[in-house]
Amino acid sequence: MDSALKFCTVCASNQNRSMEAHKVLKDAGYDVHSFGTGSAVRLPGPSIDKPNVFPFGTPYEQIYKELIAQDPKLHTANGVLRMIERNRDIKRAPERWPYVGQTKPSSNSGGDSKSRSSTPPGSGLPRDLDFNVIFTCEERCFDAVIEDFLARNYFHPDEGFGEIVHVINVEIRDDYQSALLGGQAILELANMLNEAYQDSLKNYDETSEPFADRVTSILATWQSKNPNHPSLYNVCLN
Amino acid sequence: MSLEQLESAKALALQDLSLFPPILDQILAISTGSDLHLTRWCVLFLRDCFHGKQVPFELRYQQSPKLLDSLLKCLTVKDTVVVSAIIDITTAVYDLVFKYTIDYPGDTETWSKMTLLKSEILGRFETADPLLPLNRDADLSRSIPVKVSTLKFYGKLLTVHLPLIRDPRVKENNPQYDLDFSIAMVPPNHPVLWNTDGEGENLLDNLFEMLSDELIQTTPIFTVFCSVLVQVLRKRPKYIFGRIFNLILGYDSVLQRPPVYETDMLKVKMVQRYNDRFNKILISFLLNRNFVKDAGLKQKLDKKFKVLVERQRVKIDQYSRVEPIAHLAKKYQGNEFYNNSIVPKDNTYKSLFTLLQDSNALAQFDMSTLPLHVLVDMITTSLTTIDTSTLIRGLTVVADRYTFEVAKSLTGQTNAVTPHQQQQNQAVAESADSDYEPDFDDAEPYQLPPPKTLTISEKKQQMSKIVENFIRLSSDQNHNHNNAGGADDSQKKDFENWLLIRLITRGLKDETLVDVVRNCIFDHFVQDMRNRIDIVISWLNEEWYNEHLQDPAGSFPNYTSWTSKVLDNFLPFLESSDRKILIRFVSEVPLIDLGMVMKLKSLCSDPIRYKLGFQTLQYLIMFKPPAKEHCIILLETMYEQSSDDVKEQCLGYLKKYSPEKYH
Structure with a gap:
């Protein structure tokens, strides 16, 4: 899919919801990247008040090993190990949303970021958010992403092209089963959006609606079929 | 030039910047061509070069004035990608051209072009351009990429036209200030830019006015x-x-109305929720980053924030009560058709007349499948119940479209021009820039080129079409009027036939064309010989008379050959009961020669139709004396050559009419 939309999925820890959505979109052939907006990766621990906390950039493999060492029974029973096994096949490590002003994470943090370092020569900031559509999986993450774009607009008003980025929240509960369902809902929406996008590329004349004109209606159609994932949608300038 | 060549030119220009200006010139020339793919490539190239730091500032600064002509031209391309890229480029070069005008106060032309470009772009903001217009409400949420680019352009305009106020805490040579060109730099008495004071605040007012509409903005625009x-x-x-704080505090999506024709209430509620969410995020952005120092303002923002958070808790489908659509339609009368565009979508009657949204189920329904009486009932019922002023408004839209189409076909323009653009074009034409003067000479009155002369075969083709049509119309009329059947009709029919016949004999000089008409009449006759004998008789009479006029003593070649042809085609199909027709024919044609009489031989020797032949011969002998001699010759021939039955018949006639030889 050469001219398909570029997607990004975002949740809090870049472990469960964003990674499940990352997987289904990737399996469907899309160009996709994923991030977490939290301050660190939080996973269930031995008790509810003792979560396991890892810094972003810790490879999934390493997290896996540490959890197995900690309590293989518990982490198998709660599905966490199965989740991390899935993740490590997709990319190397959970990545934090690249907040503006935050020091760039070291190069070993991300997974397949090599393929995406398409920094156009001359532009000041790396074009690290070069996506058409960003799916967030929780309202808190949506707010964080929008607020970060506003901060980019404020602090670097002359950077970038001011490209349109569609940011869409698909609310998903943070458990393994919900993430599976949520991933399918995101895939359905992504397919609808991509179909409209491809259609908008076919004709250029005064009657063919551009992609951006179609997004709100697509969301309304999708929402009526998926009432369990209340949506949010804003457009940002990158 | 192909896209591959352009790509290599681009690589070359960016590799060796000394080549950038000449390659730029070439690409500008190509950009205004008719190939949309090339235009797209060129404007995206320009956008890449002038947005960002790929090309050094000094080079962009020098080259930017030469872009303006191409930008103006490409702005009329009917493609959202091209138009939004053009606006992005204009945004990128606006401050450069502004700086250039400050530096070169003598160059008034460049700035006037830029001013024109600016008004062209801003003038389109509330339209759907480059898409075809539908109605105001819908158009405000269409062509979103173009509107987004226009909003970014507003951002640049505000930066340039509102003065930079230096923060005394920031160092003098801060790079943030180096490239910040604004009216603060304009020296007093600058010949071009002297009157730009206050423009920034006017722009700001305009922008807020447009967006503080009672109509809710679609989320991307907001x-x-x-x-x-x-x-x-x-x-x-x-x-x-x-301004931002007033906007945030005053904004309430629930108080805004949805677009008049929006039928999807879920969508409306979603847009309200999305916009409120953005407002909430904007508040937290400003509060989190300590923009707000004033305690009173902070309190107000906190309060608004809580209201919005509370509102977001409800489910989307209960988000807010939206007025039912029927009520809205009443409220906003005067604009009650979804599609009141004066530009039809294509050349069909449907798009000329439709006032419906494309997705409306009615628009897909083919009314012509309904029986006529149902349609008539529907139309009369509608006409008696419809509000007259509504009907007039609807008809006005259709009439405007019709006028538009007619104007378009007269000027042969393929690009649709709306009245709004017409005004703009007028403005373009009136401006000082001579590049946009239409290219023609007033002194010489325009003349249509002379028509091409037809070749003889084309003439023949046309002639046979005309005559066929003439005959068809004439016989249709006769057919339709058969029942009524008055004297008027038969006179009219005679007159039409007479016209045709006269055309053959005396109307046309060219013999080949005359033959075309003759063949048409002949074919017409052959299709229904029994009922069309009248026209053939009149025709052959005129043929004879015409040849008689030209040479009374001479022969009648046309008459003879066509009469023989008619007989050849006529006789084999006659039946015994056709006596009247055959006798009428031989009696009414002006001349019967030996050749024609001899053709009756086939009838006379036919075992079934022989009576028809002999009765005709008897008639000719008795009532057409000039033919008597020919008939005797035929009888004699048959008497000598034929078998017993025929021989006997012939002998009977010969005894009666040639008693001197046979007795």
Whole structure:
């Protein structure tokens, strides 16, 4: 899919919801990247008040090993190990949303970021958010992403092209089963959006609606079929 | 030039910047061509070069004035990608051209082009351009990429036309200031830019006026509008700060009305929720980053924030009560058709007349499948119940489209021009820029080129079409009027036939064309010989008379050959009961020669139709004396050659009419 939309999925820890959505979109052939907006990766621990906390950039493999060492029974029973096994096949490590002003994470943090370092020569900031559509999986993450774009607009008003980025929240509960369902809902929406996008590329004349004109209606159609994932949608300038 | 060649030229220009200006010139020339793919490539190239730092500032600064002509031209391309890229480029070069005009006060032309370009772009903001217009409400949420680019352009305009106020805490040679060109730099008495004071605040007023409409903005427009304000906030805090807070505090999506024709209420509620969410995020952005020092303002923002958070808790489908659509339609009368565009979508009657949204189920329904009486009932019922002024408004839309189409076909233009653009074009024509003067000479009156002369075969083709049509119309009329059957009809029929016949004999000089008409009449006759004998008789009489006029003593070649042809085609199909027709024919044609009489031989020797033949011969002998001799010859021939039955018949006639030889 050469001219398909570029997607990004975002949740809090870049472990469960964003990674499940990352997987289904990737399996469907899309160009996709994923991030977490939290301050660190939080996973269930031995008790509810003792979560396991890892810094972003810790490879999934390493997290896996540490959890197995900690309590293989518990982490198998709660599905966490199965989740991390899935993740490590997709990319190397959970990545934090690249907040503006935050020091760039070291190069070993991300997974397949090599393929995406398409920094156009001359532009000041790396074009690290070069996506058409960003799916967030929780309202808190949506707010964080929008607020970060506003901060980019404020602090670097002359950077970038001011490209349109569609940011869409698909609310998903943070458990393994919900993430599976949520991933399918995101895939359905992504397919609808991509179909409209491809259609908008076919004709250029005064009657063919551009992609951006179609997004709100697509969301309304999708929402009526998926009432369990209340949506949010804003457009940002990158 | 192909896209591959352009790509290599681009690589070359960016590799060796000394080549950039000449390659730029070439690409500008190509950009205004008719190939949309090339135009797209060129404007995207320009956007890449002038946006960002790929090309050094000095080079962009020098080259930017030469872009303006191409930008103006490409702005009329009917493609959202091209138009939004053009606006992005204009945004990128606006401050460069502004700086250039400050530096070169003698160059008035460049700035006037830029001013024109600016008004062209801003004038389109509330339209759907480059898409075809539908209605105001819908158009405000269409062509979103173009509107987003226009909002970004507003951001640049505000930066340039609102003065930079230096923060005394920031060092003098801060790079943030180096490239910030604004009216603060314009020297007093600058010959071109002297009157740009106050323009920034006017722009700001216009922008807020447009967006503080009672109609809810679609989410992309609302959020991009606020994002652009946030961009300008950093550079011109003094002017933007207060506006942003008033916007945030005053904004209430629930108080805004949905577009008149929006039928999807879920969508409306979603847009309200999305916009409120953005407003909430904007508040937290401003509060979190300590933009707000004033305690009173902080309190107000906190309060608004809580209201919005509370509102977001409800489910989407209960988000707010939206007025039912019927009520809205009444409320906003005067604009009650979804599609009141004066530009039809294509050349069909459907798009000429439709006032419906494309997705409306009615628009897909083919009315012609209904029986006529149902349609008539529907139309009469509608006409008696419809409000007259509504009907007139609807008809006015259709009439405008019709006028538009007619104007378009007269000027042969393929690009649709709306009245709005017409005004703009007028403005273009009136401006001082001679490049946009239409290219023609007033002194010489325009003349149509002379028509091409037809070749003889084309003439023949046309002639046979005309005559066929003539005959068809004439026989249709006769057919339709058969029942009524008055004297008028038969006279009219005679007159039409007579016209044709006269055309053959005396109307046309060219013999080949005459033959075309003759063949047409002949074919017409052959299709229904029994009922069309009249026209053939009149025709052959005229043929004879015409040849008689030309040479009374001469022969009648046309008459003879066509009469023989008629007989050849006629006789084999006659039946015994056709006596009257055959006798009428031989009696009414002016001349019967031996050749014609001899053709009756086939009838006379036919075992079934022989009576028909002999009765005709008897008639000729008795009532057409000039033919008597020919008939005797035929009888004699048959008497000598034929078998017993025929021989006997012939002998009977010969005894009676040639008693001197046979007795």
